[in-house]
Amino acid sequence: MGVPLYQAKAEFFKTLGHPARIRILELLSERDHAVHELLEKISIEPSNLSQQLGVLRRTQLVTSNRAGGAVVYSIAVPEVRDLLLAGRRILTQLAAAQSQLGAELAVDLPES
Amino acid sequence: MGVPLYQAKAEFFKTLGHPARIRILELLSERDHAVHELLEKISIEPSNLSQQLGVLRRTQLVTSNRAGGAVVYSIAVPEVRDLLLAGRRILTQLAAAQSQLGAELAVDLPES
DNA sequence: ACTTGAGATGAAGAGTTTCGCAAGTCATGT
DNA sequence: ACATGACTTGCGAAACTCTTCATCTCAAGT
Numbered sequence: 001m002g003v004p005l006y007q008a009k010a011e012f013f014k015t016l017g018h019p020a021r022i023r024i025l026e027l028l029s030e031r032d033h034a035v036h037e038l039l040e041k042i043s044i045e046p047s048n049l050s051q052q053l054g055v056l057r058r059t060q061l062v063t064s065n066r067a068g069g070a071v072v073y074s075i076a077v078p079e080v081r082d083l084l085l086a087g088r089r090i091l092t093q094l095a096a097a098q099s100q101l102g103a104e105l106a107v108d109l110p111e112s
Numbered sequence: 113m114g115v116p117l118y119q120a121k122a123e124f125f126k127t128l129g130h131p132a133r134i135r136i137l138e139l140l141s142e143r144d145h146a147v148h149e150l151l152e153k154i155s156i157e158p159s160n161l162s163q164q165l166g167v168l169r170r171t172q173l174v175t176s177n178r179a180g181g182a183v184v185y186s187i188a189v190p191e192v193r194d195l196l197l198a199g200r201r202i203l204t205q206l207a208a209a210q211s212q213l214g215a216e217l218a219v220d221l222p223e224s
Numbered sequence: 225a226c227t228t229g230a231g232a233t234g235a236a237g238a239g240t241t242t243c244g245c246a247a248g249t250c251a252t253g254t
Numbered sequence: 255a256c257a258t259g260a261c262t263t264g265c266g267a268a269a270c271t272c273t274t275c276a277t278c279t280c281a282a283g284t
Contacts, residue, residue, distance in 0.1 A: 006131040006138075012203055014129030018242085019118040022125070026118075035261060048243060050262050060206050069251055069260060076209075079202045086195040091124055093189045094172050130272085147231060160273060162232055181230060181281060226284085233278075241270070248263070254256085 015059045020044055020052045022084075024073075028062060029081045034070040127171045132156055132164045134196075136185075140174060141193045146182040 016022060023042050027033055033041075039049055053073060056062045063076045075081075128134060135154050139145055145153075151161055165185060168174045175188045187193075 004131070006134045008203060009134045009199060010129050010131040012199060013125050013134070017122050017126030017129045019116070019122040022118045022121045036259090039260095045244060046261070047245075047263080051242080054262080060209065066251085066261095071261060077202050077205050079198065079205055083195070083198040083202060086191065086198045087121060087124060090189050090191045090195060091120060093191055097172065097188075126271095148229095151230095157274070158231075159233085159275080163273080166232075176231095178231095178280085183231060228281105228283085230281090231279085233276105235275090235277105237273090239270105239272075242268085244267100245265090246263105247265105249261085251258105251260090253258085 012059065015055060015061065016083075016087075018052065018055075020049065021056060024049075024052060024056060025061065025075070025080055026084060028073055028075045029084065032072050032074045034067070034072045036070065038073070124171065127167060127173065128195075128199075130164065130167075132161065133168055136161075136164060136168060137173065137187070137192055138196060140185055140187045141196065144184050144186045146179070146184045148182060150185070 016025070020042060024038060027038060027041060035046075035049065035053070038053075039046060042049065044052075053062070053064070057064060060076055061080060062073050064071050064073050066072075128137070132154055136150060139150060139153060147158075147161065147165070150165075151158060154161065156164075165174070165176070169176060172188055173192060174185050176183050176185050178184075
């Protein structure tokens with residue numbers, strides 16, 4: 001393997017490390033969207049959206065097709081859904097742990 | 113929810129977007145490790161490792177306990193394994209797609 | 225009390241990302 | 255041919271991340 005494996009993995013996760021890109025992937029995992037549709041649902045400058053789409057395109061997570069005047073984007077790797085789900089689950093887990101801590105602190109904690 | 117949700121998700125994936133942090137999580141998802149054990153398996157300066165552990169600690173993905181002279185780290189959220197697995201699967205998928213493209217190109221491609 | 229090994233922390237320089245703007249392409253309607 | 259709507263691209267300034275160095279803490283052994 002050319003590039004060390006963890007490097008590739010890190011690179012991959014880095015791609016998901018941006019709010020707009022996450023939203024794009026979530027929207028696309030529901031159904032294909034034209035750029036102007038994404039633009040309506042994500043509040044962001046067109047050029048910025050285009051940049052983020054470019055990032056996703058370069059990492060091959062999405063593909064684009066011109067449909068007349070519009071450009072339609074699709075998820076290239078369906079497994080992305082699973083990943084987003086797994087992420088959501090962990091986030092829920094973390095949030096639960098934090099609110100539990102909050103509750104304990106609120107109850108005049110018995111021990112430091 | 114205070115912070116927009118996608119922001120939180122992005123934040124979370126960003127945490128995984130670093131080779132050392134990925135390796136740490138992979139090693140810890142096998143079993144707990146003391147810092148000096150991680151240091152043996154990951155080639156990185158001690159202080160750098162400590163920084164990356166700090167990042168993981170702050171996002172609550174790992175926890176540390178002092179065991180005499182050593183500090184032992186553990187995965188805080190077991191679901192992380194699933195996430196790493198899902199990531200691996202996608203990466204495999206992408207690699208497969210690329211090598212297929214490679215094969216097609218090698219066969220004197222019939223059409224541009 | 226002193227030393228030593230194991231980690232953590234702070235700060236600074238280098239490098240990378242992000243965002244908005246201006247300019248460019250491409251297909252469609254006139 | 256031209257105007258327009260739909261995207262993309264290049265560019266520079268601001269914001270962030272990474273890595274290393276020097277410094278610090280903590281516990282165990284002497």
